[in-house]
Amino acid sequence: MKLNIKDKFNQELPADPNKENSRRQVFESCFSNATPRVPSSPSLVHASTEVAELLGLTAEDLKSEAFLNIFSGKKVLDGTTPYAMCYGGHQFGNWAGQLGDGRAINLTEVEHNGKSWTLQLKGAGETPYSRTADGLAVLRSSIREHLCSEAMFHLGVPTTRSLSLSLSGDEVLRDVMYNGNPAYEKGAIVCRVAPSFIRFGNFQIFMSRGDVKTLKQLTDFTIKHYFPNVEQGTKKGYIEFFQQVADRSMEMVVHWQRVGFVHGVMNTDNMSILGLTIDYGPYGWLEGYEPDWTPNTTDAQMKRYRFAHQPQVVLWNLLQLANALYQLVEDAKPFEKVLESFQKNYHLEYLKMMSQKLGLEKFNGSTDIALVNDLEKILQLTETDMTIFFRNLANFSKATNIESDKDFLKVIEDAFYQPEEVKDDIFENWKKWFSDYAFRLNKDSTSDKDRKTKMNLVNPKYVLRNYMAQVAIDASDQGDHSIVNELFELLKKPYAEQPEHKKWFTKRPEWARHKVGCSMLSCSS
């Protein structure tokens, strides 16, 4: 197994001089050294050949003992010094002080085909940032992270990737619903891969301590390596950098809204500076189209991180990042300008994205706004599956005469959880909407066939529904990893028909409606 090691973060940025693995506050440093804990009997559950290829690893490498040793934390790669990053963050709207990589250990950075990747183990034991926790992760949350990272990538959503999922052979104690019922679960380790794991919180921690020197070092480092077209070391450059982070974050959240992904814990320590979806915890996928839905039971009261609120939270998080970068610029105006334009541009980007989901040639102003707004309301009148609705909408013919054709709703009926509710008022609402939709489609010259092809590229057929991950978890926990493998392969082609897998193109089964892990998730992982 050969990796082309090119460390930057732990070579160019200030290190914590304390080399002990004791929990503490760390000052004026971007990271602390931390060695992964040796697992008692590691075994590989699954590895991604595509991610391996990015790193210059072969399918043969994935089967080797060396691979298992390195990516379960048993051995440290020669010539590398693993480390945990220092960062802070706002959790649920409140400043939480120093957080840091409490259970993530960056192994090294590698270069392959002109691209640079950081390899990071999650769940490989304690670090100086572990606070009161154990630094470990369990199989259920690791399966969720491994599958969802790759599913999101193949959906076209910016995300961190996942190379491998291993069992440690050790037991980990968790109280899943935080209700006084702790139980032992299987420990697991995921190797995550991204150009960088720097978060908004990495900048915030130095701002909170008035440490402008280290803040500047980290910002200059980030610009130099990840924002090559931004001017280095100037106030103008810092503002341009902020603008680009805002643009990337907006792109990310528009994609989330397109595919129905709810992150669940959008704290500023979980916001990647590269605009990547990061830290897959109590995330979930919309099934019924419910703008107020959040999968995270910790957030059940406030619903701060509910589906429809995600874009606003990105903006709020950007404001916190602006507060940190302000110390390098000392002028609030340019930051305010970026934040104001985010607000305006987001609405336009969202509408453009929705008009693509509807198969419109081009977003056309106020009539299309009404079409989108009306649809969002009607989708909530009775529980309607978001993924099935949009996927099947592509089968609608614009020649349909809504007045005379009693069966116009047939194309989307599979999306209704309670089809018997679709009568009277609800039926009339749909009738009006489909009549507007047909009218609008007839203004475009696109044929039904071409529209369907285009819609199928933005409306996935297969997403990682919450219950699907749980089915894979239950089997894996019993030692059968075949469903992890099956879902991994399925989700590589979320837009393809894959008729052989059509059992996964279905509404959430009733047994999963209120089941822990399917509709309710906690941060316990």
Ligand code: AMP
């Ligand atoms: P999260 O909200 O899950 O992204 O985590 C917030 C903070 O808690 C981060 O600093 C994590 O590294 C830390 N953390 C979460 N779980 C653990 C754990 N089991 N052991 C140590 N630190 C943890």
Ligand code: MG
């Ligand atoms: Mg986190």
